[in-house]
Amino acid sequence: MTDIPPTTRRRLWPLYLMPTLLLIAAIGWSLFWFVSASQVDRIVDNWRAREAAAGRVYECGDRTVAGFPFRLEVRCTDASVALTSQTAEQVASRTPLTAKLGEILVVAQIYDPRLLIAEFKGPASFADRGRPTSMVLNWATARSSVAGLPGPPQRVALVFDAPALDRVDGATQTPLARARHAEMHARQVEGPAPDQQRIETDFRFEGASIQELHPLLAELFDANLRVTLSGLKDFRPKPWPERFRELQAAGGRIEITQARIQQGGMIATAIGALGLTPAGNVDGELQMVVAGLDQVIPKLGIDKVLEQGVSQSTLDRLAPGVRANDVNNVLGALDRAIPGLGRVVRQNANVGVAAGINALGQEATLEGRPARAVPLRFVDGAVMLGPIKVAQMKPLF
Template sequence: MTEHTLPTRRRLWPLFLMPALLLVAAIAWSGFWFFSVAQVDRIVDSWRAREAAAGRAYDCGDRSIAGFPFRLEVRCTDASVALTSQTAEQVASQTPVTAKLAEILVVSQIYQPSLLIAEFKGPAIFADRGQPPSLQLNWVSARSSAAGLPGPPERVSLVFEAPALDRLGGATPLPLARARHVEMHARQLEGPAGAAPRIETDFQFEGASVQDVHPLLAELFDAHLRVVLSGLKDFRPKPWPQRFRELQAAGGRIEITQARIQQGEMIATAIGALGLTPAGNVDGELQMVVAGLDKVIPKLGIDKVLEEGVSQSTLDRLAPGVRANDVNNVLGALDRAIPGLGRVVRQNANVGVAAGINALGQEATLEGRPARAVPLRFVDGAVMLGPIKVAQMKPLF
């Protein structure tokens, strides 16, 4: 007799288990994403309130959030900021400086919420205290990143490609500053527990030029500057004059650990430290090493000053303590003694000044080239290259 075995029934529920789990995970992930969207609105509104209390009122014409499922993209069009009491000139006035930006896009990955990456679309338009727009900043691309959020950021970076700053108001924009590439990186240095924070900042400029500040800056230059800032009490938003006052009261310093600038055949490096006086002026000394110093002296315009006659105000800027009458009388006496001799002295003034600075400095070598080590001093806001006053900085508060 033959036995027949009945076929066993196959269980069907394992076939539906994986799709069901995927569906539950998708629903949970969607819920988490939309919950994160709600948190973004709350965080942004809280941040705007803190900034407004510090005199920086941010607004967004249209804000939207996208990026589902793995990241958050916050897009703000027609962005604007109104700054009150951010500079020393504004302290007496509560009318804000306003800046408008075409668009800001901030991106955060769901799995890495402590890192924010932002892109900016220009131009940025600036208007001073209720006046018509006065400045315009444009660029090919601009982006930033901040790590370590939502607390004080551990690292911040800002990169511009081909930034261009123009003054508005005339028939055509007036160029003020240009660069091929600009970078800024900042990070908080580790220190003893309870110690005041120290910030290291790295600036890089390629193919840069600045107009209407000093002739030396009007020609293209490359620069790399690394500084360490100490004396910060906290990272709370506050007006710049208040920040600088706190730095001065705490004995804050700007330590320049690396600085290099190249302009044509001239190369200069510097290290040193700067501080602030009770009046808000920059004070300190940098040790500079310069190759091609003779290429810099003509750009100070000393020969033109002497050729046109020396006013006391101009001489105070170039060589404090020397009387204009004495200089003009000597040059006039040379002309009377030997006609034309005074003019020769005027035309060769730069050679004499360069020789004088070389005599004060020490021989050195910079990147394989002969160079001179010269002190660059900041005396209560005055910028002194050796004995020559080359600029005067405004107080920071």
């Protein structure tokens, strides 16, 4: 039998070194992945606890963690969230709203478990607890990201492609809102002092429409909006009505630093600051610049109101302080003096309203087009375009 020289045996150890190192690295990486997976699970649980303290209770029928070796994936099926005290109406009624959806997939890179990216599978159904579904939200894709967990989130983003919200009445679904694309981005920003924190939020809508709110919003529009909430004392989890109440008590402001909406040939921009009254109503003024104002006035419905006669409740909405009897009597007198004259005035009401608003504003230029600068006032929740009340906002708390 031939013996292997000692020098040959000594040279074999490099052949085992690399596999040994790879095995150790694989074991170490596996341990690191499982430790990180437990951390993501803990982060999700902490986030759920924070949301529950703010009146948003998330539940998961079945939760699994996967993604080895380079990602961390938390999959939640049969997901639901119970919303309580998120609006002034919910605070008053104490009725929680429950939303259910099929699946939520939360993904984190193993090297940065504090950044969570989520995908949602629709549709989502909404119902008051113990009652049938009242609304359904569907979409093509829905994604979100949250950075800064497990502490207060530093950045939050939510993006929808083709969202569609419907009202459900038995077997009938009625469209409430549509958009080709919608997204929201929120982040913490430094205030003038360490104890004066702010939240800056950007909204973007493309090809959007909203029914049952105002005729102006029923037709397709694109909008970009940047809002900054100032006067916040902290970012502890709490329902929005409670946060708005604290903001009002601290003299905080809702700053519109950038706003643009385009609908057909009409383009409008606005900037300004709004406050809150002790009753929770929005109060303040925005400076608007509008190109194509003549296309907006007919959508306010002034001509139809006058053609049908003016009720006091309708007139209070459109022109507070004017008595319905005065308007109807004047139009009737015109008809008696010259038959048909009152109808002419009614049919040209929009021209008169536009002229009145133009008289209040100033000439301006917007994106190279002739425009008009007019004030958009919020008076204890009432939205006033010049002398016309175009909407009424509900209290925020």
